[in-house]
Amino acid sequence: MGHAPAIRLANLTHAYADGRTALAGVTFAAAAGERVALVGPNGAGKTTLFLRVCGVLAGKRGEVTVAGLDPADPAHRKRLPEAVGVVFQNPDDQLFSASVLDDVAFGPLNLGLSREDAAARASESLARVGLPGFGDRVPHNLSGGEKRRAAIAGVLAMRPTVLLLDEPSMYLDPRGRRDLIGLVNGLPGTVLVATHDLEFVLDTCSRAVILDAGRVVADGDPRTLFADAALMDRHGLEVPPRLAAIRTG
């Protein structure tokens, strides 16, 4: 018998209060340790899917299982923060404390760790994302790349087994983006990345799921999927320059 998947979505459906359907029967699974990219045009349902997986949006039981927990079950939902980490699109939404160290330690303290253990975890996470010595800085004085790293540190400090990254390369300059690729490749556990940045996917993920209008329209190796110009065009995407150069070269 094989291991249970880290993330399993079974006919996941979600409609907003205004009647708009964001997800219409999404089904896929990600194995433990797998790196999966979720790509698609604006409004495809990527962020809604993330919000369902981390339990921010309510839903029906049985549609989502993540790290063995069902976010629709109130008892499971309480245990989700220690199993699932989410890095939101805009790091300013995630860095709400008055100092970087307090922010990174926010999650561990909520998990009930002592101040000493939380501080040790926070310092370790800051060092891991390349921000040692940033603990006393105030979040609004950090650069875009530093904010992104601090937000990731805040999630890593909780040691989740599943990590959800929503548009991680947004707002980053080329150097920040390059550094982030190195960082994401070194992350432990299962990683799900929602992004428009297909070059970023080629550098970090072994599998891509294309979403369009709330449905899975393709699932497979990113190089194969992204090289299919007709598929990309049909779903509001473009062949990444790197693959286009190989085709024309």
Add this chain to the structure above:
Amino acid sequence: MSLAPTHPSPPDSPLARWDSRWKLAAIAFLVAGTACVRSTPAAAAFFAVAVGLALLGRIPRRAILGRVGLVLFAVVPVLVVVPLTVDDGLVPALGVGFRALAIGTFALVLVRTAPLHRTLAAAHRLRVPGVLVQVTQLAHRYTFLLAAEARRTRTALRTRGFRPRTDAHTYRTTGQAVGGLLVRGGERADRVAAAMRCRGFDGTFHTLTAFRTTAADGLGFALAAAVAVGLVAADRYF
């Protein structure tokens, strides 16, 4: 270039080294004393104490003058209207002005001589409810973001030729810009709440900030309390 405002670190000084809990308690005493006095000389004395503390805290003079100017701007109506409408109103108006200046300068001393997270942690240790501490922390954090967004909106308006005038177009545009900021602020509040829940937030305020008290911290508090009590007593009995 970023349009975000910068946040200066507190300069090293005896006040910066003062345990934030004792400092907060001392300043609370001084502010309460300022609010209690009735005579103008006593209010002026409290203002002098506040300025002395600001100088001891090595707060840049420009920041002190800026704060004094801001408070004066706020109390201008009192300073102008009371002397003109009340018999012998000049001295009471000055008393109000000195009290406002003293309290404003004490607040400046508090926020410019320690990082905010230390002051908030100190407030929590002094039994200020966690909800108040968290609301203050979030308000401070997102005020800077709102200010940066307001600056970007202003820049965007100017690059499209908008120049404020006293006409309907200006009022409408300003209203739309402010409305947009508020709507975006509301949406951001939802996202921040979601991010907090995802990291296990259950409403409890936690902080890593640790404090250590020395004899000098307690002595500083005793001195400030003695000054406050002495000035209030002088005001009442002499």
